[in-house]
Amino acid sequence: MISRLLLFGATGDLAGRFLLPALARLSADGRVPDGLQVVGSAHQDWDDRTFRSHVATRLQQHAGDVPIEARDALISRLRYRAVDLEAAGSVAAAVGAFDDGGDAVDRPAVAVYLALPPVLFPAVLGALGGADLPVGSRIAVEKPFGTDLTSAVALNELLTRVTGGVEEAAFRVDHFLGMPKVQALLDRHAPGRPLTPVWNSASIAQVDVLWEETLGLGGRADFYDRTGAVRDVMQNHMLQVLTLVAMEPPARQTEGELHAAKLELLRSVRVCSAAEVPFRTRRARYAAGTLAEPGATGGRAVPGYSDEDGVDPARGTETYAELLLELDTPRWTGTRFVLRTGKALGTARKGVALHFRTAAPACDPGDAERVAADRLWIELDAPLESRQPGVQVTAPGERAAYGQVLTDLLSGGSRLSVSGEEAEQAWRIVDPVLQAWARNAVPLLEYPAGGAGPPPLEQTAGSARG
Template sequence: MIDRLLLLGATGDLAGRFLLPALARLSADGRMPDGLQVVGGAAQDWDDRTFRSHVATRLREHAGDVPATVRDALVGRLRYRAVDPAAAGTVAAAARAFDDDDAADRAAVAVYLALPPAVFPAMLGALGDADLPAGSRIAVEKPFGTDLASAAALNGLLTRVTGGVEEAAFRVDHFLGMPTVQALLDLRAPGRPLAPVWDSAAIAEVEVLWEETLGLEGRADFYDRTGAVRDVMQNHMLQVLTLVAMELPARQTEGDLHAAKLELLRSVRVLSAAEIPARSRRARYTAGTLSGTGATGGRTVPGYTDEDGVDPARGTETYAEVLLELDTPRWTGTRFVLRTGKALGTPRKGIALHFRTAAPACDPCDAERGAADRSWIELDAPEEGRPPGAQVAAPGERTAYGQVLTDLLSGGTRLSVSGEEAEQAWRIVDPVLQAWAQDAVPLLEYPAGGAGPPLLGGTVGSRRE
């Protein structure tokens, strides 16, 4: 197991809210390597003391459940280096800022890029010049590229930096680490109640939903350059689709699972230019009141185009819906709908199954609004006592990032997306985004806190009522 972690973007929100708290919880559970060394790198001209003080504050906020002695021990081991991807020497210096870094036989380093996607190419280029030790791994957060061409270019950079070792390139999809998502394969395994009805003869439509009551919450600079499709549909939601629809491999080794997911992605039929207007929908929210009782619930928000940091000319969508079909014997005739939106009236992340007849009894499926032919599989149950929409990491998210770090340091790939998977996912959504950019599909509007725009025509639909 790698015992050196270089966290680039160490002063950012991802590191402070998820990664560093995950390290603290793993340390408390005894699941981190003995003597783990962590070096943080970011743009600020800080020293070790300033960085440690910053991390201690973030851990009190986001890992208060971890004993103070464990948090203090982690903070005391941290080191910091200012890095600038345009100055490759600073990145190389950070990669060597470990004990015995001058030794001839340097130990492997796990490098985590907790950075804005726009920085990835420059940082990967700098890492390529840093002469990382053999066995090192590089974790890259999503979104991986902005389209198929940029994803292929990033894969090329990763290939150069890692010497062509695919396992050394860790394309993070933390949602795969959610316990409920990992349980999807068991849900449809042989001998389980759903196994005999897991095909088009029984299921008319499958909806993969990622609906949030949250608005931008200060993330305009990132989100306005990303949008709903690039933020969650191209990665999280298509990965969930693969777990729902792929053929279960005889052995569930990491290699076999990646091969099965890739085969499924290749089977998704790309929408033609003529089909896209009828099979996709985009929208953005207008002024309204966010629902719920959490930190954001009941708060009036401006329309998306009036949010600070938003450029209305970009036409960024906060809602996206796409209807897909799979060219496989199992799923011919079943519709697959991917739908995501921000500032909606009800938070839902899960899978809605629409059966052609009565839905079978299934644990952990719930009846979909009492309908006899619908079942709901929840993928993001809120913490007990935690209001929906609250800006607090749910237990599943905590577990997920702990699993990501464990995989990264131990050499696992279960929570990583292969280079081919990433490119196949872009193959599916690229034509839709290109058509939207040409205004082939109108940009609709919906009030914040409402149900969202009308569903695509011809789908069974699982509307929030």
């Protein structure tokens, strides 16, 4: 197990809200390697004491339920190195913070986590290629992995060079795979389960994968306005959920067979033609409205997305996206798969809805909730609501997910990593949609914040069935 963790972006939101709290919880549970060393690295000119004080504050905010002894134990392990992420020598110096003599073969492996804006990945990976990483080291890269198929292929080629062609050394993070209910998705239709006999197109007319949020932009304009809903969650999290729902369960759920089955499913997704995109996709952004918030009488008025600070309206960034897909597999021919995500909606939901052609079957308690005579709902994340207006709360499942990610990374696992081919296949699916949207082949609709969003495709796009 790797016992050295180098965290780039250690002063950022991802590290403060998720990664460091997850490490504290793992430490409290006795699930970190003996002698774990953690070096945090970022652009601030800090020393160890300043960084430890910063982390103590973040752990109080986001891991206050972890015993103080465990938090203090993690803090005592921390060291800090300032870094210029675009200077190869500076990146190499951060890697060298662990050095205790010997060459790369003799030194213990390092897990390098890039908790950074994606625009920095190429420069940092290039620098890591010359940093003499010890044998057995792993590099974790956050999503989104690239901005389109071309950039994802280039990023994969760079990772291959940096890791010497060892696929296991490249860890493309998709933390949503670590959510307990997401991990259980494959078990829903494993052999012998009550739903298995009806998990096919003969019984199921439509499958919805939903990621709907009540939160607006939340101060993330610098990232989100250059990303949008498709690149933020659909190309990665939602397509990964689709694979777990629709893939053929492997005979043995080894990591290799699991990745092979997911890749086979992604290859089966039929790409929309240019003529189909207007009928099979929908994009929109929220207009001014009112978001309901606990403790706020009458809700909270928010401006339209294009009026939010830091947003460039000319980019046409979508906050709502819907995509109708079909799979070329014997099991699913004739079933519609709808992926839908939106921000600033009236209701928060993350899950899978199964629309049966007749009455929905009985299932195990906790397996799914019957929401209509012909419909079952599988919840993937029970959202928490903040009692403080404008404050986003991290749900327990999301906190647990990052603990699983770090455990996988340090132990050499890859269950919560996306293979390079999976990432490229996911871009193959959404690239034609994004290109058509960039040509304004599909109108950019608007919906009031706090509402239900635009009419869904299943109500308006009858011609998409062909």
